[in-house]
Amino acid sequence: MPTATDDLGSIFADAGAFTDPDGWHAAAQRIRAEAPILRVTEPGIPDFWAITKHADVMEVERNADVFTNAPVTVVGQPVPADASEEPPVKTLIQMDGDEHKANRGIVNDWFKPGNVKQMQERVDELAKHYVDQMEALGGRCDFVNDVALHFPLQVILSLLGLPEEDFGRMLQLTQELFGAEDPDIARMAEDESQISVLLDFVSYFTSLTADRRAHPTADLASVIANAEIGGEPLSDMQTLGHYLIIATAGHDTTSNAIGGGLVGLLQQPEQLERLRANPELIDHAADEIIRWVSPVKHFMRTCREPFSLRDVTFEPGDLLYLSYASANRDDELFADPMHLDVTRENAASHIGFGFGRHFCLGAHLARMEVRAIYRELLGRLDHIELDGEPTWIRAAFVQGPKSVPVAYRFR
Numbered sequence: 001m002p003t004a005t006d007d008l009g010s011i012f013a014d015a016g017a018f019t020d021p022d023g024w025h026a027a028a029q030r031i032r033a034e035a036p037i038l039r040v041t042e043p044g045i046p047d048f049w050a051i052t053k054h055a056d057v058m059e060v061e062r063n064a065d066v067f068t069n070a071p072v073t074v075v076g077q078p079v080p081a082d083a084s085e086e087p088p089v090k091t092l093i094q095m096d097g098d099e100h101k102a103n104r105g106i107v108n109d110w111f112k113p114g115n116v117k118q119m120q121e122r123v124d125e126l127a128k129h130y131v132d133q134m135e136a137l138g139g140r141c142d143f144v145n146d147v148a149l150h151f152p153l154q155v156i157l158s159l160l161g162l163p164e165e166d167f168g169r170m171l172q173l174t175q176e177l178f179g180a181e182d183p184d185i186a187r188m189a190e191d192e193s194q195i196s197v198l199l200d201f202v203s204y205f206t207s208l209t210a211d212r213r214a215h216p217t218a219d220l221a222s223v224i225a226n227a228e229i230g231g232e233p234l235s236d237m238q239t240l241g242h243y244l245i246i247a248t249a250g251h252d253t254t255s256n257a258i259g260g261g262l263v264g265l266l267q268q269p270e271q272l273e274r275l276r277a278n279p280e281l282i283d284h285a286a287d288e289i290i291r292w293v294s295p296v297k298h299f300m301r302t303c304r305e306p307f308s309l310r311d312v313t314f315e316p317g318d319l320l321y322l323s324y325a326s327a328n329r330d331d332e333l334f335a336d337p338m339h340l341d342v343t344r345e346n347a348a349s350h351i352g353f354g355f356g357r358h359f360c361l362g363a364h365l366a367r368m369e370v371r372a373i374y375r376e377l378l379g380r381l382d383h384i385e386l387d388g389e390p391t392w393i394r395a396a397f398v399q400g401p402k403s404v405p406v407a408y409r410f411r
């Protein structure tokens with residue numbers, strides 16, 4: 001007879017379950033307590049093990065040769081029948097071993113703290129621009145659609161060195177790729193939509209590569225276009241993989257952190273007041289916001305050799321679902337985990353950026369963005385409150401609020 005916990009396993013793959021964050025977290029809390037490594041069997045998708053505890057997610061990530069990123073990275077993706085089958089465009093997330101090392105090496109230095117610091121001025125300028133825009137809207141706006149969605153994308157475009165007139169197109173493409181499970185966002189709720197979105201990316205970035213090879217500049221696009229592996233230039237599909245991961249991973253993730261963080265602060269006004277009275281607290285609180293929101297809900301891994309964790313032995317071919325969202329609310333590590341606490345001492349121990357070889361390349365930049373926008377906003381606001389119920393994106397991978405109506409007064 002199935003237990004209640006077995007039934008709860010549907011929360012991991014069901015995009016709709018994420019539209020009720022409190023309900024989702026209540027279910028995940030029970031799973032952590034009753035069956036922290038849960039076998040999930042859902043109709044129409046391959047079975048998987050849900051890994052829900054912080055320590056266990058770390059342990060799986062620490063053993064990257066046993067648990068590979070290829071060939072299944074997100075839940076529900078079919079397992080390819082032919083193991084040698086490769087996707088047409090591969091990003092860092094789909095790579096393992098030496099291939100991952102060589103490709104990560106191309107962009108790694110660019111994202112190091114010393115280099116990212118050079119972005120500070122531009123990031124602050126963009127934060128000010130979007131807060132100015134919010135002020136100009138006159139006291140009411142949708143924080144997601146008017147602010148949170150645009151700011152991180154502008155940062156990414158600046159980083160890559162793309163012109164501002166391409167902003168709208170990039171916004172649409174990244175939203176459609178990552179939010180494709182949400183019918184309000186996707187072009188069509190079918191697989192072909194993903195292909196047509198990808199084709200748009202292909203034609204855009206192929207001409208970008210040609211341009212930066214002919215006229216190299218100091219931007220990140222030039223680093224990618226002119227990179228070599230083993231003395232050979234990258235193919236169009238390889239350069240595309242790099243642009244694709246930076247344009248997509250750098251956008252919705254950070255937008256969701258910023259928008260979701262505001263929901264948390266507005267639902268716990270005493271935390272908002274603390275930050276407003278003391279805006280420099282945001283340097284620390286950025287990690288707490290990322291812990292609490294966990295914009296990347298999961299990644300998948302495939303087991304390559306028998307490996308035991310708790311009372312389970314994974315076998316080759318088993319799929320593991322690393323639930324960052326659950327691990328970040330694990331009360332074994334975080335006291336009172338459902339509470340967003342801007343002074344939480346161990347906030348930086350969250351696993352919202354993953355861990356190990358695939359640790360988020362953009363983590364320093366993402367923190368810089370969260371800090372910049374909140375510092376600007378909270379330093380200038382006299383009052384802000386929810387002006388209606390927030391709604392949440394229907395997606396099981398990268399997810400956060402779809403709309404956060406707010407009413408506010410600037411000083």
Ligand code: HEM
Pocket residue numbers: 061092093094104156245246249250251253254257290294295296299324351352353354355356357358359360361362363365366
């Ligand atoms: C709050 C915002 C962000 C969150 C929550 C986030 C989260 C993550 C997570 C969970 C991973 C996988 C880590 C793992 O498997 O252990 C990842 C990988 C990655 N992220 Fe982020 N990310 C954010 C922002 C960014 C930004 C701003 C960029 C780039 C500009 C970026 C670029 C990447 C890249 C390139 C990878 C792949 C790294 C690899 O596979 O080696 N991310 N991110």
